Amino acid sequence: MTSEPVRPVPRKRVLFDVDGTLIDAVDNQRRVWETWAGQYGLDPEEVYRVALRTRPMETFAQVAPDHDPQACLAALHALEDEDVRSGVYGAFAGAAELLAALPRDSWALVTSNYERRVRGRFARTGLPVPPVVVDAAAVTEGKPSPVPYLLAAERLAARPEDCLVVEDAPSGVLAGLRAGMVVWGVNGSVAAPGVHRHFASLGEAAAEIAAFAGAEVEVGRG
Numbered sequence: 001m002t003s004e005p006v007r008p009v010p011r012k013r014v015l016f017d018v019d020g021t022l023i024d025a026v027d028n029q030r031r032v033w034e035t036w037a038g039q040y041g042l043d044p045e046e047v048y049r050v051a052l053r054t055r056p057m058e059t060f061a062q063v064a065p066d067h068d069p070q071a072c073l074a075a076l077h078a079l080e081d082e083d084v085r086s087g088v089y090g091a092f093a094g095a096a097e098l099l100a101a102l103p104r105d106s107w108a109l110v111t112s113n114y115e116r117r118v119r120g121r122f123a124r125t126g127l128p129v130p131p132v133v134v135d136a137a138a139v140t141e142g143k144p145s146p147v148p149y150l151l152a153a154e155r156l157a158a159r160p161e162d163c164l165v166v167e168d169a170p171s172g173v174l175a176g177l178r179a180g181m182v183v184w185g186v187n188g189s190v191a192a193p194g195v196h197r198h199f200a201s202l203g204e205a206a207a208e209i210a211a212f213a214g215a216e217v218e219v220g221r222g
Contacts, residue, residue, distance in 0.1 A: 011106070011158065011162065011214075012106070012158075012162050012163070012164065012212050012213050012214065013106055013107060013108070013152075013153065013156045013158040013162060013163045013164070013213070014102065014106060014107040014108075014163070014164045014166060014209060014212060014213050015107070015108050015109075015110050015149055015152050015153070015163055015164065015165050015166070015176070015181070016107065016108070016109055016110065016166045017109075017110060017111065017165075017166065017167045017168060017169065017172045018109055018110075018111040018113060018118055018121075019111065019112075019113060020168035020169060020187060021092070021166055021167060021168045021172075021186060021187065021202065022091060022092060022095045022099075022109075022127065022202070023089060023090075023091055023092070023095075023121055023122075023125065023127075024089055024090055024091070024092055025087075025089045025121070027089070028083050028087045028088075028089050029048075029051075030048055031083070031087075032076070032079045032080055032083055033047055033048045033051050034047075034048065035079055036072075036075060036076050036079055037063075039075060040064055040067060040072070042063055042064065046063065047059070047063050050062050050063055053171060055112065055136070055142045056072075056073055056076055057069055057073065060072040060073070080113075080117060081117070084117050084120040084121060084124075085120070089121065089125070090125055091125040091126070091127055092187060092201070092202040092203070093201065093202065093203040093219070094201070094202050094203035094204075094205075094206040094219040095125075095127060095202055096125075096126055096127055097206065097217050097218070097219040098202070098206040098209060098210060098217050098219065099127055099128050099130075100128060100217075101210050101215045101216065101217035102210065102213050102215050103213065103214075103215065104128075104130055104131060105130075105131065105156070106156075106213045106214075106215070107130050107132075107213065108130055108131075108132035108133065108134065108152040108155065108156055109129070109130060109132070109133045109134070109135075110134045110148045110149055110152045110165075110172075111133070111134070111135050111136070112135075112136055112142050112143060112148075113135060113136060114135050114136055114137060115133045115135040115137070118133060118135065132152060132155045132156055134148050134149075134151050134152045134155070138151060139151060143169075143171045143172045143174070143175040144170075144171040144172070144174035144175045144178065145175060145178070146175050146176075146178035146179035146180075148175060149163070149165060149175055149176055149179040149181060150179050153179070153181070160179050160180040160181050161180055161181070161182075163179075163181040163182065164181065164182045164183075164184060164209065164212045164213075165179070165181045165182065165183045165184070166184055166186060166202075166205070166209060167183060167184075167185060167186070167192070167195075168185065168186055168187045168188060168192075169192070170192045170193065173185060173192040173193070173194055173195055174193075174194065177194050182196055182212075183195050183196055184196060184197045184198070184199065184205060184209070185197070185198040185199065186198075186199045186200075186201060186202045186204075186205050187199075187200075187201055187202055188200070203219055206219045207219070
């Protein structure tokens with residue numbers, strides 16, 4: 001009698017958004033864009049509204065079409081780099097414990113920011129940085145395109161269906177869904193359209209996120 005070959009159990013991976021998911025940087029982002037808008041004599045509220053749903057170059061095309069986009073980007077980068085050095089922000093409750101509990105090869109960061117800023121913020125908040133970071137420089141298409149999340153899965157040698165995306169923003173949720181991944185929403189009073197599960201805070205989701213990756217964590221909820 002021939003026995004069936006033992007098939008390996010697919011390993012699960014967790015792909016985290018950064019700003020708004022692990023790092024509380026909403027006030028920082030608003031302040032940076034308001035300062036940038038002031039430099040160009042633009043309405044800060046309108047600029048921030050557009051910036052929330054587009055990548056920087058797309059924002060510039062909409063709100064400052066008569067200005068050199070590369071100069072706009074350089075001004076924005078200068079403000080964001082200064083914010084990393086001097087801004088006040090922190091990690092969401094449960095982030096440190098959760099990331100420390102996950103095996104290093106089981107998770108990645110997928111961000112619309114740049115890796116150097118992520119590393120700067122993580123160093124200041126005490127969060128560990130995984131080997132895989134997919135940032136704005138790694139892709140030509142940002143969220144809500146699935147490309148960033150698919151690249152992270154590829155770098156982790158994982159199938160999309162074995163990945164859990166943890167997001168706070170509708171554009172990131174849509175990116176994860178388009179990539180064919182499980183998507184959980186955190187840090188919001190209302191669930192983003194399409195999420196498979198929603199948690200009011202990262203702390204409430206931490207134990208189940210860890211369990212998805214085969215780990216255990218105990219954190220206070222918040």
